[in-house]
Amino acid sequence: AMAADTNGGRPRRRHVLLFPLPYQGHINPMFRLAGVLHGRGFDITVFHTDFNAPDPARHPDYRFVPVAGVVSGPATVSIEDVVAHIVAIGGACEAAFRDRLAAVVEEYSRDAVACLVADAHLLQAFQVAARLAVPTLALRTGSAASFACFAAYPMLCEKGYLPVQGTDSQLETPVVELPPYRVRDLMHIGKNSHEVVRESMERAVAAVRVSSGLILNTCDALERRELAGLRRDLAVPVFDVGPLHKFSPVGDSSLLCQDRTCLDWLDQWPPASVLYVSFGSLACMSSQDLDETAWGIAGSGVPFLWVVRPGLVRGCEASQLLPEGFEAATRGRGMVVAWAPQQEVLRHRAVGGFWTHNGWNSTAESICEGVPMLCRPYFGDQMGNARYVESVWRVGLELTGELERGSVEAAIRRLMTDTDGAEMRARAGELKKAVAECTGKGGSSRVAIDKLVEHIMSLYK
Numbered sequence: 113a114m115a116a117d118t119n120g121g122r123p124r125r126r127h128v129l130l131f132p133l134p135y136q137g138h139i140n141p142m143f144r145l146a147g148v149l150h151g152r153g154f155d156i157t158v159f160h161t162d163f164n165a166p167d168p169a170r171h172p173d174y175r176f177v178p179v180a181g182v183v184s185g186p187a188t189v190s191i192e193d194v195v196a197h198i199v200a201i202g203g204a205c206e207a208a209f210r211d212r213l214a215a216v217v218e219e220y221s222r223d224a225v226a227c228l229v230a231d232a233h234l235l236q237a238f239q240v241a242a243r244l245a246v247p248t249l250a251l252r253t254g255s256a257a258s259f260a261c262f263a264a265y266p267m268l269c270e271k272g273y274l275p276v277q278g279t280d281s282q283l284e285t286p287v288v289e290l291p292p293y294r295v296r297d298l299m300h301i302g303k304n305s306h307e308v309v310r311e312s313m314e315r316a317v318a319a320v321r322v323s324s325g326l327i328l329n330t331c332d333a334l335e336r337r338e339l340a341g342l343r344r345d346l347a348v349p350v351f352d353v354g355p356l357h358k359f360s361p362v363g364d365s366s367l368l369c370q371d372r373t374c375l376d377w378l379d380q381w382p383p384a385s386v387l388y389v390s391f392g393s394l395a396c397m398s399s400q401d402l403d404e405t406a407w408g409i410a411g412s413g414v415p416f417l418w419v420v421r422p423g424l425v426r427g428c429e430a431s432q433l434l435p436e437g438f439e440a441a442t443r444g445r446g447m448v449v450a451w452a453p454q455q456e457v458l459r460h461r462a463v464g465g466f467w468t469h470n471g472w473n474s475t476a477e478s479i480c481e482g483v484p485m486l487c488r489p490y491f492g493d494q495m496g497n498a499r500y501v502e503s504v505w506r507v508g509l510e511l512t513g514e515l516e517r518g519s520v521e522a523a524i525r526r527l528m529t530d531t532d533g534a535e536m537r538a539r540a541g542e543l544k545k546a547v548a549e550c551t552g553k554g555g556s557s558r559v560a561i562d563k564l565v566e567h568i569m570s571l572y573k
């Protein structure tokens with residue numbers, strides 16, 4: 113319960129202002145955090161760009177404040193462009209955000225002065241808030257290990273790990289300062305894009321350093337050592353409140369419409385028999401890779417639910433994505449949807465494996481349901497997440513090298529029907545329990561949420 117606090121007889125509301133980065137993988141954890149804080153009695157105000165704007169009708173209890181300046185995404189969906197877009201968003205909406213924030217703070221001034229939680233990628237939001245004397249907290253939506261990697265980026269460049277030259281021996285070099293990473297697990301993009309990646313990490317670290325605290329969507333059972341390292345290296349408190357979807361309602365911040373018919377379809381299959389395949393909201397593949405994926409899935413003989421998002425293959429209409437003959441070859445054994453209610457799919461007893469790109473949300477959602485993974489990371493923090501899945505938690509295997517139907521087929525079988533896969537599934541079951549302890553009564557994530565709420569209260573004037 114909130115402390116009794118009044119202002120001229122009227123109870124003072126306590127406002128938390130949120131500003132998510134407008135990408136699905138960042139919107140979801142921010143809205144889950146909103147759900148948690150709203151449940152603790154805070155009023156929620158969400159600032160958002162016109163690009164990937166949330167639907168206010170789905171969150172009737174929240175107030176939405178549009179911030180002009182960002183109306184479209186990157187022209188192409190190459191990762192270089194996405195990173196450049198992420199860096200550009202803060203600048204594009206800085207002036208409008210300053211006006212909106214000032215107006216909101218003025219309006220709420222009869223209440224407890226608001227605190228802003230912004231995505232760590234929005235450095236300008238932190239700077240604008242500081243000028244208006246609004247305290248800030250940073251939400252970083254990836255793992256603790258990935259943030260440690262952000263912070264270590266200058267060191268990684270200085271020691272010559274980065275930029276990647278692309279030779280095989282360099283890629284396999286262990287990064288002794290950041291175990292268990294190898295060079296290939298680090299956040300890198302082609303040599304030409306090195307600068308923009310460096311800039312984006314540097315800005316996120318700067319945002320955290322100027323904030324009053326770092327909120328991470330992870331937990332003690334997954335990253336105890338990494339969290340301890342961050343607490344040692346950062347001057348601000350770190351709140352390991354994850355996985356946040358365990359504390360908040362499902363699917364309420366999806367930008368695409370989730371096809372729920374797949375849940376009924378799953379009902380017909382025996383426990384742990386179906387492979388769920390999804391590469392998240394951004395990853396893009398060539399049409400050749402899509403063909404190899406399709407024929408590998410077909411050849412494995414395993415039942416599957418596959419999310420083929422519009423835009424999965426650059427410049428291709430959704431209707432012509434799948435190779436000719438694929439449907440006939442897999443009839444009765446597979447379902448393809450444009451977007452799935454992922455957490456509910458992973459929770460379904462029929463799902464026995466997840467072929468994922470290892471976005472942090474997908475990775476955490478899979479772990480929470482005890483589903484082992486076939487890892488095929490594309491960019492950014494995904495390679496590092498896959499490394500943890502395979503070698504730290506040992507709840508999955510990575511599919512490396514060129515995508516080729518034969519190796520795809522073999523990897524799927526290994527995960528779904530071999531003893532190897534069964535062992536990964538057993539470990540995934542154990543990890544699920546360990547994470548459930550963190551999110552359960554008296555668990556570390558709940559304690560961290562209590563501390564976060566207390567901390568937010570202490571920030572109000």
Ligand code: UDX
Pocket residue numbers: 135136137138140253254366370390391392393394395419450451452453454455470471472473474475477492493494
């Ligand atoms: C991005 C980056 O890729 C990721 O590495 C980073 O950590 C966060 O931002 P994205 O690629 O979209 O995110 O992947 P992910 O982090 O897994 O987030 C995808 C979200 O969309 C998940 O919460 C997932 O449940 C949801 N989803 C995915 C659906 O609701 N339906 C689907 O069919 C697929």
